Amino acid sequence: MxxxxxxxxxxxxxxxxAVNGLTTRWAATAQGGTVFSAAGVWPLMALLADGAAGPARxxxxxxxxxxxxxxxxxxxxxxxxxGALPGVDSAVGLWTKRTLELVPEWEAGLPAEAHxxxxxxxxxxxxxxxxxxxxxxxxxxxxxxxxxxxxxELVLAGALTxxxxxxxxxxxxxxxxxxxxxxxxxxxxxxxxxxxxxxxGVAETPHGWVTELKVLxxxxxxxxxLLGEEGMxxxxxxxxxxxxxxxxxxxxxxxxxxxxxxxxxxxVVRERSARREPPTLDVxxxxxxxxxxxxxxxxxxxxxxxxxxxxxQGHFPGISGFPLxxxxxxxxxxxxxxxxxxRAAAVSMFGAVAGCxxxxxxxxxxxxxxxxxxxxxxxxLHRHSRLVLAAGWVTDPLPFPEYxxxxxxxxxxxxxxxxx
Numbered sequence: 001m002x003x004x005x006x007x008x009x010x011x012x013x014x015x016x017x018a019v020n021g022l023t024t025r026w027a028a029t030a031q032g033g034t035v036f037s038a039a040g041v042w043p044l045m046a047l048l049a050d051g052a053a054g055p056a057r058x059x060x061x062x063x064x065x066x067x068x069x070x071x072x073x074x075x076x077x078x079x080x081x082x083g084a085l086p087g088v089d090s091a092v093g094l095w096t097k098r099t100l101e102l103v104p105e106w107e108a109g110l111p112a113e114a115h116x117x118x119x120x121x122x123x124x125x126x127x128x129x130x131x132x133x134x135x136x137x138x139x140x141x142x143x144x145x146x147x148x149x150x151x152x153e154l155v156l157a158g159a160l161t162x163x164x165x166x167x168x169x170x171x172x173x174x175x176x177x178x179x180x181x182x183x184x185x186x187x188x189x190x191x192x193x194x195x196x197x198x199x200x201g202v203a204e205t206p207h208g209w210v211t212e213l214k215v216l217x218x219x220x221x222x223x224x225x226l227l228g229e230e231g232m233x234x235x236x237x238x239x240x241x242x243x244x245x246x247x248x249x250x251x252x253x254x255x256x257x258x259x260x261x262x263x264x265x266x267x268v269v270r271e272r273s274a275r276r277e278p279p280t281l282d283v284x285x286x287x288x289x290x291x292x293x294x295x296x297x298x299x300x301x302x303x304x305x306x307x308x309x310x311x312x313q314g315h316f317p318g319i320s321g322f323p324l325x326x327x328x329x330x331x332x333x334x335x336x337x338x339x340x341x342x343r344a345a346a347v348s349m350f351g352a353v354a355g356c357x358x359x360x361x362x363x364x365x366x367x368x369x370x371x372x373x374x375x376x377x378x379x380x381l382h383r384h385s386r387l388v389l390a391a392g393w394v395t396d397p398l399p400f401p402e403y404x405x406x407x408x409x410x411x412x413x414x415x416x417x418x419x420x
Contacts, residue, residue, distance in 0.1 A: 011077050011081040012077065015066070015074050015078055016385055016387045017065070017246065018064060018065035018066050019038055019039050019042045019387060019388065020038070020242050020245065020386070021065045023038040023039075023238075023242055023379075024238070024239045024242045026299075027238035028239060029299055030392075031234070032393070033375075033392075033394060033396050034290065035290045035291065035334060035392030036294060036333050036390070036391060037333055037389060037391075038391070039078075039082070039390070040158055040160040040346035040348045040389075041296070041303065041331055042075075042078070044156055044157070044158050045060055045064055045071075045303060045304060046064055046074055046078075047071070047075050047092075047106075047156065048326075048350060050068065050072035050075075050106065050318060051103065051318030052315055052316050053316070054307070054315065055307040056304075056308040059305070060305075060308070062304060063304030085219070087163050087164050087221045088160070088161065088162050088163075088219075088382075089137075089159070090158070090159065091158065093116065093136075093158075093159075094155070094156055095115075095118045095125070095129065095154070096153065096155075097120065097152075097153050100320055101320060101321060101322065102319060105318075106319050116128070118153075122148050126144070129148070129155065129157070130142065130144055133157070133347045136161075137159050138161060140343065141159075141334060141347045143332070144157065144332075145331055145332040145347055146349045149327070149353070151353045151354060153354065154320070155349060156349070157347065157350070158347070158349075159346070159348075160346050160347075160389065161343070161345040161346075162221060162343065162380055162389045163343045164218050164219060164221035164342050165218045166339075167216045167217065167218065168192060169339050170190035170191060170283075170339040170340075171190065171192060171339065172287070173190070174186055174187070174188075174189055175187035175284070175373060175400070179374040182286070182374070187286055187287075187397045188399060190285050190339055191283065194280065194281045194283070195280055197279055197280075197366075198253035198255050199213060199216075199254065200213045200283075201250075202257065202263030203240060203243075203249065203250070203251040203252070205240040205243070207232060207233075208228055208229035209263050210226055210227065210229075210237055210244075210263075211370065212225070212226055213227075213285075213372070218341075221381075221383070221389075222381060222383050223342050223378055224244075224378065224379045224381065225372055225376055225377070225378050226240065226378065227376045229264050234377060237377045238377045241379050245386040245388070254268075254281055257368065262368075265370060265372055265376075266370055267369045268366065269366075269369065271365050271366070272365075279368070280365070280368070281370065282369050282370070283372075284369075284371045284372065285370075286394065287339065288336070288394045288396075288397045288398060289398055290335045290336075290392050290393075290396075291332075291334045291335075292332075293330065293331075294332075295330055296331060296348075297328065297329050297330075303329065305326055308325060309326045309327070310325055311325040311354060312325075319352075323354060325353060327351050327353030328349070329348075329351070331346055331349070332346065332347050333346040333347075333392075335380065335392050344390040375395045376393075377392065377393050377394070378391065
């Protein structure tokens with residue numbers, strides 16, 4: 001088995017593919033603007049699978065993409081690797097009623113500091129869990145996504161955050177678009193020019209062409225923007241983006257694209273110049289702030305919870321001798337993409353119940369224009385392992401603010417920037 005390195009941690013390529021596979025399947029259910037993190041919920045599913053039995057164990061294993069007897073080790077491997085990754089914070093929390101006895105072997109697989117107590121005072125317990133969520137996400141998410149009840153015996157939760165600064169920032173500009181829902185209100189656009197044409201590419205997929213733009217950040221944390229053909233479903237665009245992370249699927253890079261309309265939102269032109277100029281990639285996209293709440297039980301088959309939610313019997317003898325079933329499962333997620341960088345956070349929870357002048361233009365240069373001015377997708381990932389940490393679909397970009405750095409201090413987009 002090939003092993004990828006996530007900073008100081010190591011994670012098997014089969015785990016990366018399993019998590020990314022869940023990303024693809026989750027994306028297929030996406031409707032409207034959304035953000036979600038399969039990497040945030042996968043370790044919790046794995047820990048549940050380790051303690052499950054019967055059909056619940058089989059369903060969780062299938063949803064994970066790994067055998068249940070490997071699940072706990074894979075979860076610990078992934079959590080450890082994420083915890084060692086600069087720019088990423090990951091945590092797991094477990095709370096149980098005092099009367100609930102856990103199987104020692106299962107409990108030993110969790111971090112020692114993870115175990116807390118449910119007092120039975122729903123209000124106090126709710127405040128404690130909300131405080132945990134806010135603390136573990138730096139305030140990006142201030143509450144636990146699912147409701148507690150008096151019947152809640154156990155809560156298993158995970159928090160995942162990602163922060164990166166672009167290696168080269170964007171300029172804030174008004175977004176010029178003919179897409180009517182966006183054009184009705186002036187939107188906050190982002191522009192930058194690069195000489196690295198291969199940051200953009202076009203891939204042919206079974207469902208149409210997809211343009212991929214790689215925006216590189218610090219700590220090897222990047223965001224890939226994805227634009228499909230008009231009318232292409234979000235899940236198919238995002239699924240194509242995940243496929244491009246793993247061989248053999250590849251995109252035709254910007255330096256090899258033909259002149260003219262080369263792909264969705266992509267045009268390659270010849271441009272006359274008064275002096276020798278390198279080819280350039282001009283990117284125009286939209287700033288966005290997306291939040292979403294997900295009830296995982298509404299998609300129980302996706303997360304392997306069909307049998308586990310049946311409260312008529314217990315399904316997790318490897319967790320406790322007390323019969324447990326999944327009474328709630330949810331995720332809150334957030335993603336922000338701006339001129340300087342990107343941040344994302346997710347909290348997941350399972351609750352168990354019972355340019356002057358006229359120059360002589362002597363030279364010709366090549367310019368690639370990449371424009372994301374209608375709904376598009378994004379994948380936030382670790383560059384080297386290709387593990388997707390968050391994914392989403394943008395349908396409502398940020399409005400152009402009354403005050404902006406662009407309005408007060410307009411910058412020349414042709415000015416000197418260092419290459420990425």
